Amino acid sequence: MREALATLTPAERRVAELILSRPHAAMSWSITEMSKFAEASDPSVIRLCRRMGSNGFPALKLELARALARAQQAPRPHPPTTGGDPVAEMMADVLQRSEEALRNAHDDMQPAAVAAAAEAIVKARRIEIYGLGASGFLAQEAQYRMAALGLPAVAYCDPVVQNTTAPLLGKDDVVLALSFSGLTQYLVETVGLARNSGARILSISPAGSPIATAADTNIALNAYRKSDNFLASPTARLALHMILDVLSMAIVERLAGR
Template structure:
């Protein structure tokens, strides 16, 4: 059932999606929520919660919550079986990270928007210059992206420092493109620099959660929705692998297009 919710994300209204993201981020708590609780925690109206439930094929919130509780119970059984089988705490930790990475890739597959990816590839192939912005952990992928694009003959520079991003954005012009990487979609250091680039006439391609502030600033957004809610100070996003997989796919498609053009 969680897979059904994820598969429907791109078809939902913004309010329905906020409800879905809240529920996906809090599956255990959702079981005990009333309709009013679900609306309050999601920041939407009660009718929006009802519409969310009906979009998924349920009669209403009560019907949804009953079926959702049954689905979560099955997940609990799987988790308990894994925990009981993992006498080795090191192995258990590794398996937990593997499972979260696998779930993130499954989410990515459910969120594929072929038209958006095709538009991004077309923009990148026509770009005079491609600058890649990432901050924190996303900065590592930005650096790798620079090397991958350079290997394909596309002029590219990666910037993970906000001040250097600003200088880059000020130098952009129509015909240039930014790839903005943000696992959360709300990277505060990134947004002002994207605004500068947009005002300069540059195109923006983002890899970030659907409906996030950074996604709304982009000409094309490629959905990376694995990061649903920060889990605490010790949160280690194994789910970041989904962004790497999508970037690999972009590079592969660009390479194929350039190869076809050369023959």
């Protein structure tokens, strides 16, 4: 939510800032109280909830409670840094951060979003997967997984190619946009072109980001929040890998039921 502040309307930003400043109190408020305290309207609160990937204010409060519970969990102690093997310490640190990234990815994922994405992919005439930079490698991984299942998927990791193919899509086609930040301007523009052409837009990106907001269905990927450099972070890529694993399993289940 903090990362999405710059993309919100003034009223939505007031609601978000109030939640961030008083998270425990916000969990006890009704939507009417929230809109009153934030000097906003009920629809502004609801729009913020949807930007964050929640169906309504009660669902957002549930996600807030989960986030607070995770924050209160005592972190696993790091191994001693004096007199120890530095490589062993690095191994333990990477393991700890990887476990945390996977746990956060699990908690952030909404089953309904995964199910909706899998259903759309299975029914699609054509699936185009877009990613740039670090997410581009995983776009190719997603293409391989879907092609292995017999699905008509192709990955494009070049913005020029993406902008060329997106306008050619139609209502029976699906775009899956992958983004660690949800802010990449090239990808935002490409998603807009695909939407204008009638394609269904799926995304794996941070809740409330411009790409998530533009998508019909977004699977929340918030791994960047625990990393100082999410684009280079192996744990962020690990979180996206886990989401692709879950999505692939959901696709297999639907193909088996045909």
